Amino acid sequence: MVAKAKQVRLTARQLERIARALADPRRYQILEQIGKCGGTLSCSAVRECQPVTAATLSHHMKELETAGLIRIAREGKFATLELDRAVWQAYLDHLKRI
Amino acid sequence: MVAKAKQVRLTARQLERIARALADPRRYQILEQIGKCGGTLSCSAVRECQPVTAATLSHHMKELETAGLIRIAREGKFATLELDRAVWQAYLDHLKRI
DNA sequence: TTGACGGTTAGACAAGTATCTAACTATCAA
DNA sequence: TTGATAGTTAGATACTTGTCTAACCGTCAA
Numbered sequence: 001m002v003a004k005a006k007q008v009r010l011t012a013r014q015l016e017r018i019a020r021a022l023a024d025p026r027r028y029q030i031l032e033q034i035g036k037c038g039g040t041l042s043c044s045a046v047r048e049c050q051p052v053t054a055a056t057l058s059h060h061m062k063e064l065e066t067a068g069l070i071r072i073a074r075e076g077k078f079a080t081l082e083l084d085r086a087v088w089q090a091y092l093d094h095l096k097r098i
Numbered sequence: 099m100v101a102k103a104k105q106v107r108l109t110a111r112q113l114e115r116i117a118r119a120l121a122d123p124r125r126y127q128i129l130e131q132i133g134k135c136g137g138t139l140s141c142s143a144v145r146e147c148q149p150v151t152a153a154t155l156s157h158h159m160k161e162l163e164t165a166g167l168i169r170i171a172r173e174g175k176f177a178t179l180e181l182d183r184a185v186w187q188a189y190l191d192h193l194k195r196i
Numbered sequence: 197t198t199g200a201c202g203g204t205t206a207g208a209c210a211a212g213t214a215t216c217t218a219a220c221t222a223t224c225a226a
Numbered sequence: 227t228t229g230a231t232a233g234t235t236a237g238a239t240a241c242t243t244g245t246c247t248a249a250c251c252g253t254c255a256a
Contacts (some may be wrong), residue, residue: 016123023121024244025114035196043203057244058204077202077253090194095190098132098181122214141233154215156234175223175232 014068018091020068026050027060031043031069035083043079106188111167116189119165124148125158129167133181141177 022028033049036040047057047063061081064070067086071081108116120126131147132139145155159179162168166185171178 019117019123019126020121020243023117025117026244028117028197032196034221047202052244053246054203055247059244063217074203083196086190092190092193095193098186124214145232151216152213152233153217153235159213160234172233177233 008086010068010087012089015091015094017067018069018087021063021069024060024063026052027064029065030057030060031083034070034081035088039062039083039085040080043081046081051083106184106186108166108185108188108192113189115165116167116185119161120169121181122158123162124150125162128155128158129162132168132179133186137178137183138178141179144179173178 022031030046030050033046037045043057043061043088047054050057052060059069061072061079064081065072069084071082071084074080107177119173120129125188128144128148131144135143141155141159145152148155150158159168159170159177163170167189169180169182
């Protein structure tokens with residue numbers, strides 16, 4: 001039995017944003033790390049694996065967020081990143097139609 | 099019965115090239131057009147649908163080719179573009195693992 | 197309250213790139 | 227052979243973007 005995810009409809013603009021977000025290897029790695037760690041990850045855990053400044057990481061997080069690929073939950077001093085699997089699946093489905 | 103495609107192993111560099119190739123909307127449209135027209139398409143057929151000069155189109159074709167996404171067959175004056183479905187499938191499989 | 201810590205914002209800079217024009221090569225028909 | 231046609235290559239230009247530093251904002255413990 002397959003998990004029933006909420007169907008997501010991506011706009012042309014969002015599809016474009018996602019493609020651009022994935023084009024940077026660093027961003028892809030970040031997304032991969034978030035995805036493979038069960039789905040959520042703290043911001044500083046990501047930083048430990050990426051040799052970039054906090055400012056640069058913050059920039060990449062925003063790109064991934066505006067693309068819709070991740071959600072960012074801010075609590076107190078900390079931020080937690082979560083992969084939006086419905087969006088990810090919708091993107092895969094879109095590519096599959098080629 | 100599913101068509102049995104040759105298994106393709108993509109290198110990290112090639113994965114990166116593919117992601118970058120897909121990041122440009124124009125290139126994505128070209129790839130889409132090739133893919134949806136049964137798999138092969140003449141170069142000038144693509145040009146009729148894209149408001150760019152021949153030089154620009156040639157540039158995009160080369161990007162798609164070096165990414166491994168398409169093959170270009172040159173015969174006489176003409177060029178024919180063909181989607182490499184094995185590479186495409188391998189890329190989808192890679193993304194699916196996130 | 198004050199300092200340390202996690203993260204963001206603004207601005208600068210270097211590298212990459214999508215596009216064009218112009219000049220070129222190669223093929224084919226008249 | 228000559229002209230037309232399909233596509234390529236080289237170089238220029240304008241725009242995008244990944245990265246940094248520096249300054250900033252909020253939170254929390256001492």
